[in-house]
Amino acid sequence: MTVRALVIDDSRAMRRIVSGTLEGFGYETRQAGHGQEALDVLHGGWVPELCTIDWNMPVMDGLQFVNAVRANPAWRPVTLMMVTSESEHGQIVRALAAGAHEYVIKPFTADAIRDKLALLGLLPQEVSL
């Protein structure tokens, strides 16, 4: 079964990089430029197994998106992984407390993403560690 991911980042370059990394692991991906755009995707019925979420974005930031997803019981199965340059300890705690499952600090490597996915049980079996 194909695992789906919604990549949320206001940087087009970063969306391409994260999407490319995930597609290399066998994911089907879609992209959103900010939290509200991502919520529109979810409301539209495309509910992925994973969302990767930047923190600092216009319109709706990553933390607001996490709060909005966690407020909707229908989206409880969605795994939320922050992928952001926000690396202050307090911010990491805030994101995890709001309901994010994992936190990846930019800059990251493909190996770091793969390791996090393995921890989350979201690494397709055909991808070796």
Add this chain to the structure above:
Amino acid sequence: MTDVSDAGLRRRATDAPPAIADLLHEATVCEIAEQAWLALVGEDEVLVPLPAPLPADALSSWVEIVGPWTGAVVLTCGRDTALDLTRALLGGHAPAVVEQEDVHDALGELANVVGGNVKAVLPGPSVLGLPEVGTTPPSGREADSVRVALLWRGSPLTVRVQSVLAERENEVPL
């Protein structure tokens, strides 16, 4: 009993803001930039700490940090270098034609990543702004900045962490 562990660190509202050179060393900025380059631009992409003049057509990207220390992290390089950086950053995900929007986006993201990691070593809590790109980065106090000059693939670029100018310093005398 008074906790004296941070007694020397507390500041009054009237105190002058801390000088960036007291908070951050050039070596730290270099290290942060190098890590960003290795992870985002390519694992063989090294930055060499050597000063060289920037070209006249320089392009900058920057993010502002607002907190106990307030200022900006500014990345500056030539336009050709910015284009090469964009291609390298996107790698196999690069579009057939790299447009100016792609260049601004990539340069902005590099400033965002470097700025976010600079923020992490400064006193917090702080807020990181969204990246901006242009030819005229925000002015700062030259004397209150940490600037590193680097070479990437032989082309010069700089990373400057600069305190924001106070409002009075921005005023133009009549």
